Amino acid sequence: xxxxxxxxxxxxxxxxxxxxxxxxxxxxxxxxxxxxxxxxxxxxxxxxxxxxxxxxxxxxxxxxxxxxxxxxxxxxxxxxxxxxxxxxxxxxxxxxxxxxxxxxxxxxxxxxxxxxxxxxxxxxxxxxxxxxxxxxxxxxxxxxxxxxxxxxxxxxxxxxxxxxxxxxxxxxxxxxxxxxxxxxxxxxxxxxxxxxxxxxxxxxxxxxxxxxxxxxxxxxxxxxxxxxxxxxxxxxxxxxxxxxxxxxxxxxxxxxxxxxxxxxxxxxxxxxxxxxxxxxxxxxxxxxxxxxxxxxxxxxxxxxxxxxxxxxxxxxxxxxxxxxxxxxxxxxxxxxxxxxxxxxxxxxxxxxxxxxx
Numbered sequence: 001x002x003x004x005x006x007x008x009x010x011x012x013x014x015x016x017x018x019x020x021x022x023x024x025x026x027x028x029x030x031x032x033x034x035x036x037x038x039x040x041x042x043x044x045x046x047x048x049x050x051x052x053x054x055x056x057x058x059x060x061x062x063x064x065x066x067x068x069x070x071x072x073x074x075x076x077x078x079x080x081x082x083x084x085x086x087x088x089x090x091x092x093x094x095x096x097x098x099x100x101x102x103x104x105x106x107x108x109x110x111x112x113x114x115x116x117x118x119x120x121x122x123x124x125x126x127x128x129x130x131x132x133x134x135x136x137x138x139x140x141x142x143x144x145x146x147x148x149x150x151x152x153x154x155x156x157x158x159x160x161x162x163x164x165x166x167x168x169x170x171x172x173x174x175x176x177x178x179x180x181x182x183x184x185x186x187x188x189x190x191x192x193x194x195x196x197x198x199x200x201x202x203x204x205x206x207x208x209x210x211x212x213x214x215x216x217x218x219x220x221x222x223x224x225x226x227x228x229x230x231x232x233x234x235x236x237x238x239x240x241x242x243x244x245x246x247x248x249x250x251x252x253x254x255x256x257x258x259x260x261x262x263x264x265x266x267x268x269x270x271x272x273x274x275x276x277x278x279x280x281x282x283x284x285x286x287x288x289x290x291x292x293x294x295x296x297x298x299x300x301x302x303x304x305x306x307x308x309x310x311x312x313x314x315x316x317x318x319x320x321x322x323x324x325x326x327x328x329x330x331x332x333x334x335x336x337x338x339x340x341x342x343x344x345x346x347x348x349x350x351x352x353x354x355x356x357x
Contacts, residue, residue, distance in 0.1 A: 023050060024092040036073045037088075042081035043073075044088055054091045056114040079109050090118055098125045104141065111145045123150045130157045136170040140178060159187045159299075166199040172206045176214040179203060183221035184291075189300035193226035196298075197236060204241065216247050220291030224255045226301075232256070251292050258293055 026032050030045060037044040051058035062069050076084065083105045090096035096118065098106060103122055110118035126138050127150065135157045142151030158165045159182060165171055174182070182188070183196055190196055200218055204211045219242075224232060232255065242248045254264060266289060306317040306326075317326045 020092065020094065023047065027092055034072065037084065038073050038075045039079055039081045039084055042085075044081075044084060046088060050091055054115055054117065058113070078112070080105065083109050087113075087115065087118055090121075091115075096121060098122060100129065107141070107145065111147075119147070123147060126150060127153050130154060132161060132164055132168070135161075136165060136168065136174065140174070143178065155181060155185065156187055158182060159185045160189045162188050162190055162199070162300075163195060166195075166202070171199075172203055174203070176211070176218060180218055180221050183218065186296060186298060188298045190298050191300050193223050193298070194228075194231055194235070197222050197224070197227065201239065201241070208241070212241055215241060215245065216251070219248060219251060222292070223294050223296070223298075224252070224292060225258055225295040226297070229259055232259075251290070254290060254293060258295075263293070264289065 027046065033045040033047060035046050035048045035051065037046060048058075048062050052062055053059075061074070068074065083102065086096055086102070086106060087109060096106070098121060103125055106118060107122040107126075110116075110122060126141075130138060130153065135154050139151055139154035139158060142148070142154055162182070179200075183200060188196065200222060204215060204218075224236065227236065232252070236242060237249075237252055242252070257263070305321065306319055309316045309318065314327070318324075319326070
């Protein structure tokens with residue numbers, strides 16, 4: 001259902017509609033046409049004014065002193081006639097048929113010719129259709145077209161479903177910088193850091209010869225202080241690609257030292273600030289620990305396995321690992337004929353002594 005229009009905006013909307021309809025009528029009747037876009041064997045008559053208003057690319061051409069600014073025919077390369085036809089129709093009517101088959105082509109052309117309105121339409125279309133099968137491809141597209149809004153949305157979607165997408169073929173095709181952007185994210189939905197390490201090593205094993213040299217940088221994205229000491233010793237230190245690399249062994253020594261409470265000295269750096277004297281305005285900035293010592297918990301690590309105990313007075317959740325007890329609800333807070341159980345998976349309560357009414 002369409003949103004109601006604010007009465008104060010009605011004159012503006014009416015004028016915009018009138019102007020757009022008028023321009024499209026002129027185009028359809030080949031009136032005041034002063035420009036032709038030639039693409040392969042197709043020609044698209046249009047108005048310079050419309051192109052200038054909607055595209056920084058065409059504005060820079062038509063308002064310049066270049067020879068092209070005086071020509072009526074503009075030849076465009078690297079674009080399909082069908083795609084440009086859709087885009088020109090949108091400029092005149094605000095209507096465009098974006099589909100999963102043509103969105104990438106439309107997106108690329110809108111980016112090439114700097115048409116922000118169509119760029120936004122494509123971003124919104126892709127964001128609404130993010131799925132396990134396309135989120136990594138959309139993430140890479142957002143990076144390629146320098147669109148942070150799309151790249152961040154797709155990256156967050158992938159991070160929230162990391163254990164599924166890390167088995168997908170698109171995961172193994174990520175570039176090192178793209179993989180680092182995912183592995184270093186706090187929103188990674190994993191219960192243990194061991195999952196992240198194993199995903200990284202699986203990615204490397206797909207092309208060990210080319211990817212082994214990326215390990216020193218990518219291992220900094222894995223928060224090895226969060227893995228158990230046994231796992232660090234048996235699975236990480238003894239991995240053949242790590243055991244044979246002196247640089248990686250040095251990094252692991254930092255982790256081992258951190259487990260015993262010994263942290264490396266961090267040198268403070270000085271930054272210049274405005275001041276009269278030569279040394280006035282120097283400000284000490286806190287240094288950073290090596291990335292491999294990051295021990296911030298991931299999003300998925302806040303999940304707890306709880307035992308829910310329900311009776312006629314309320315519900316209590318018990319965490320056996322931390323020996324913590326939480327009040328879930330009181331019977332006075334919910335209808336007598338209703339009680340809810342929230343779990344990550346479908347619960348099997350048979351024979352568990354739980355009765356839900």
